Amino acid sequence: MLEQRQQAHIFGRLIKTTNKQLTIEPMSPLEPHELRQLGKDAGGAVEFIVHDPRKITVEQRRKCYAMLRDIDAWTGNFNPELTKYDRKADFCGSLGIEWFSLSNCEIETARLFIDYLIGFCLQNDIPFATRTMDAIQGDYALSYYGLKYRQCAICRQHADIAHIQSVGMGNNRRTMSHIGRYVMPLCRGHHMEQHRIGIETFMKKYQVKGVRVDQAIAEMLRLGDWHVSGDEQ
Structure with missing residues (x-):
């Protein structure tokens, strides 16, 4: 049910934050070659998972x-x-x-x-x-699993894929790359409402979360097999 990836875990303390930078002190010393190899293996990008010690709300x-x-x-x-x-x-x-x-x-x-x-x-x-x-309306998982199991994130009826950003005229939605785009699962009625009232008003009204498509999600969704509403522009 829950997908996992192999990860190297390095524990540290968060020392300083700004709008663009995090300063983290490793709890055990790291050799320079270890850091270089870590960056190389990660393609220059490193994923941080922040441990939150707070208790259930x-x-x-x-x-x-x-x-x-x-x-x-x-x-x-x-x-x-x-x-x-x-x-x-x-x-x-x-x-x-x-x-x-x-x-x-x-x-x-x-x-x-x-x-x-x-x-x-x-x-x-x-x-x-x-x-x-x-209680759960607006949870990200409703959109993620709604996409996976093709259920509207709002009412759970059979869902179309809805693009949060405009796809644009001339693009073939069945063959175009969706990588980097944000999508959400909506039934025909809510999809039409999205176009009628505008995306900002719609997302504020229902607190629905968009899902950013990466390669894994694109493959999971088999996007070419989705029924995409014909009035989506």
Whole structure:
């Protein structure tokens, strides 16, 4: 469910930040040749993952339990604790992480678990209660997994791909490169509304998040197979 990449982990302390630069002090010394090799292997770009030691928020906990209730009803367990155990076990196994508690886990673990639950529900077409959809509306995972499973990020009906930036006349949307473009999954009705009221007003209204297409996402989506609304310009 959750895709992972091989990474080299270097731990350090954040010393200084500006609008364009981060100064990080490694917690263990690094030789100059190690840094040069790291940059070479990464093609000149290095990905930073910032550890957030804060604990799960009330809002995150509310999202988790709302989706777990929906999953419990869909499976017919009618045993919320069993359903929670099953989903946590699958989540921990997929990431290879230790067991955690929704009462005091770290905020990043909670975020990943929310993403996992959204993906699980969309993959299995598990309906959300209205209050659940209200709680998670605007989550990035709704757009990402909505693209993957072709469900509208707003209402979960069958989705077209919608470009956040204008594609422009003369471009073949089935053969053009989508790398670097931002897209989102919208049903025909919401896609038409996007064009009617304008992209800025639309995204502010629904808090929908665009997904930047990289090579992995382009391959995952098989973009040439998407149905793209004919009125999109």
